Amino acid sequence: MSEGLTIPIGPQHPSLKEPVSFLITLDGEVVKKAVIELGYNHRGLEKACESRTYIQDLYIIERVCGICSHAHSYAYCRCVEELAGLQTPRRAEYIRGIVGELERLHSHLLWLGVAGHEIGFDTLFMYTWRDRERVLDLLAEIGGNRVNYGINTIGGVRRDLDENICQHILDVMDGLEEQIKYYAELANTEATLIARLAGIGILTRDDVIKYGAVGPVARAAGIMDDVRIVEPYGVFTEIKVNGVTDDHADVYGRTVVRIKEMLESIRLIRLMVKEMPDGPISVRAPRRIPTGEIIIRVEAPRGEDVHYLRSNGTDKPDRVRVRAPSEANWHGMKHMLEGFHFADVPIIIAAIDPCYSCTDRAIMLRSDKGDTVTDWESLRRTGIERYKKMGIDPSKIRMRTSGV
Amino acid sequence: MKAEETILRLKEAFPDIGDDLKSPSPLRVFTPFLEPKRFEEVLIYAKDKLNYYRGLHIVGTDEGENLGFTYLVSNADGVILAIREIVPKSNPHIRSMSDIYPAMLMHERELVDLFGAEIEGLPEGPSYPLPDGWPKGQYPMRKEWNPKYFNKMTMTYEPPEEKATDTATAANDNKDNAAKTAADEKSTAGGGASK
Numbered sequence: 001m002s003e004g005l006t007i008p009i010g011p012q013h014p015s016l017k018e019p020v021s022f023l024i025t026l027d028g029e030v031v032k033k034a035v036i037e038l039g040y041n042h043r044g045l046e047k048a049c050e051s052r053t054y055i056q057d058l059y060i061i062e063r064v065c066g067i068c069s070h071a072h073s074y075a076y077c078r079c080v081e082e083l084a085g086l087q088t089p090r091r092a093e094y095i096r097g098i099v100g101e102l103e104r105l106h107s108h109l110l111w112l113g114v115a116g117h118e119i120g121f122d123t124l125f126m127y128t129w130r131d132r133e134r135v136l137d138l139l140a141e142i143g144g145n146r147v148n149y150g151i152n153t154i155g156g157v158r159r160d161l162d163e164n165i166c167q168h169i170l171d172v173m174d175g176l177e178e179q180i181k182y183y184a185e186l187a188n189t190e191a192t193l194i195a196r197l198a199g200i201g202i203l204t205r206d207d208v209i210k211y212g213a214v215g216p217v218a219r220a221a222g223i224m225d226d227v228r229i230v231e232p233y234g235v236f237t238e239i240k241v242n243g244v245t246d247d248h249a250d251v252y253g254r255t256v257v258r259i260k261e262m263l264e265s266i267r268l269i270r271l272m273v274k275e276m277p278d279g280p281i282s283v284r285a286p287r288r289i290p291t292g293e294i295i296i297r298v299e300a301p302r303g304e305d306v307h308y309l310r311s312n313g314t315d316k317p318d319r320v321r322v323r324a325p326s327e328a329n330w331h332g333m334k335h336m337l338e339g340f341h342f343a344d345v346p347i348i349i350a351a352i353d354p355c356y357s358c359t360d361r362a363i364m365l366r367s368d369k370g371d372t373v374t375d376w377e378s379l380r381r382t383g384i385e386r387y388k389k390m391g392i393d394p395s396k397i398r399m400r401t402s403g404v
Numbered sequence: 405m406k407a408e409e410t411i412l413r414l415k416e417a418f419p420d421i422g423d424d425l426k427s428p429s430p431l432r433v434f435t436p437f438l439e440p441k442r443f444e445e446v447l448i449y450a451k452d453k454l455n456y457y458r459g460l461h462i463v464g465t466d467e468g469e470n471l472g473f474t475y476l477v478s479n480a481d482g483v484i485l486a487i488r489e490i491v492p493k494s495n496p497h498i499r500s501m502s503d504i505y506p507a508m509l510m511h512e513r514e515l516v517d518l519f520g521a522e523i524e525g526l527p528e529g530p531s532y533p534l535p536d537g538w539p540k541g542q543y544p545m546r547k548e549w550n551p552k553y554f555n556k557m558t559m560t561y562e563p564p565e566e567k568a569t570d571t572a573t574a575a576n577d578n579k580d581n582a583a584k585t586a587a588d589e590k591s592t593a594g595g596g597a598s599k
Binding site for chain 2: 039042230294318323
């Protein structure tokens with residue numbers, strides 16, 4: 001009898017956009033054993049933080065992850081603020097809440113697209129990533145950048161939201177809600193999607209507890225671990241979150257949870273914009289932080305983000321420790337893969353939404369000829385003209401959504 | 405189980421550490437640094453008797469001559485219990501807790517690579533997170549390790565003078581930094597909070 005065929009996937013592989021290595025041993029088409037090797041992206045950020053000041057570290061911490069940069073910088077700021085005894089203004093907490101939920105929207109839309117792509121449903125990928133662009137444009141309008149928005153600072157936020165931006169946020173939410181309801185309907189009715197996602201990558205309730213899985217992976221197995229509910233912080237002490245759980249415990253369950261969470265995020269954003277109080281947006285922070293240690297958690301799009309910070313009375317931290325949600329979800333991955341078909345490996349891996357730092361790109365394109373800046377509309381026009389030359393006229397195709 | 409009850413139960417079971425338990429906020433409990441055997445007893449008690457069923461992660465810290473390992477576990481009420489052990493840098497030998505909390509496995513591998521912990525009972529598997537070819541005996545998260553002297557091209561750690569001066573150099577660096585900080589402070593008091 002053979003020992004089974006061992007296939008290496010990664011660290012460079014077309015279906016995994018970030019470096020991670022899997023050694024998959026197969027028995028026929030079924031995964032018998034999976035060995036996961038991580039660490040290709042280790043950048044030594046925690047060490048780097050120890051030799052820089054608290055405010056410099058903020059910019060390092062924000063770059064832990066391109067997608068949930070706000071969650072990391074928020075957790076870090078809360079650590080420093082609590083150690084320094086700072087009371088952040090309520091308006092700042094509302095702005096942090098709005099940006100956090102926008103981040104959740106863009107992260108979940110990105111995930112839904114990646115999931116579609118992994119199962120060969122590229123139409124879904126194109127739809128969701130188009131919608132995600134609208135959220136990224138909003139974030140760029142708020143913070144000046146599509147990712148790493150730099151909204152947080154120690155003691156509050158760096159930029160205020162004026163009436164125009166608030167109105168724009170509400171307008172975009174209207175369009176997005178329509179789209180996301182459509183995705184929810186799709187997840188409920190589209191037979192191919194359900195057949196491809198249901199029953200694979202199962203991680204039961206007991207296994208979630210055993211392997212310490214967090215976020216949508218845990219909630220899809222019926223465990224409510226949303227930090228916004230378990231340990232409300234900031235704006236969520238005033239605005240209650242309706243938690244989303246599911247009992248499928250598989251990739252389909254994770255999809256349903258994420259789609260429902262997007263609808264909840266839209267509700268929260270509307271509420272926060274409406275209830276946002278007037279007032280200052282930050283308080284003055286000291287350079288030197290009193291000696292102490294603290295553990296803070298924040299609900300990132302992928303789950304619970306835990307930060308530990310120890311200060312020593314100087315302007316530099318003694319120890320910064322970041323436990324990103326993806327790090328917690330890797331432990332259960334081996335278990336999720338074993339016993340399922342090889343063809344399902346990419347979508348099972350994608351279903352925990354591992355941290356693919358693939359987000360940063362230019363918001364506008366400069367033409368080769370000079371200073372002309374190309375916006376979205378002219379880019380679309382250029383595309384249509386190009387296809388017309390090829391004998392295809394896509395100009396009659398209407399965008400599905402309105403109100404954006 | 406809330407933080408107060410956790411402290412009461414731990415005090416009952418381990419009277420010798422009872423006075424050093426701290427609860428800086430309603431959902432946090434910190435034990436003092438314990439020697440490895442005592443640490444293991446407390447950790448198993450927390451899992452079996454106090455129902456701290458979720459392993460969150462491990463924070464390694466440099467404690468001068470020693471290394472500190474803080475295991476974070478939590479329960480259904482969202483309380484995080486930080487159970488800590490301390491071992492000398494000269495003999496950083498501990499037992500793996502990944503059989504009790506499987507979610508700690510990767511974090512323990514991290515302690516091996518970054519702090520040089522020797523962990524008995526750690527299952528076989530790829531190391532994490534340092535790359536293949538990382539020089540033996542170099543533990544970057546220890547305070548005396550200075551990234552300035554690491555050559556990324558040759559993967560060698562070369563402090564400027566023979567032996568000895570890692571810590572001395574680090575101390576000098578700190579002096580320089582302190583002077584720089586003082587100068588910075590004069591010019592930009594107030595940090596990043598501008599509005």
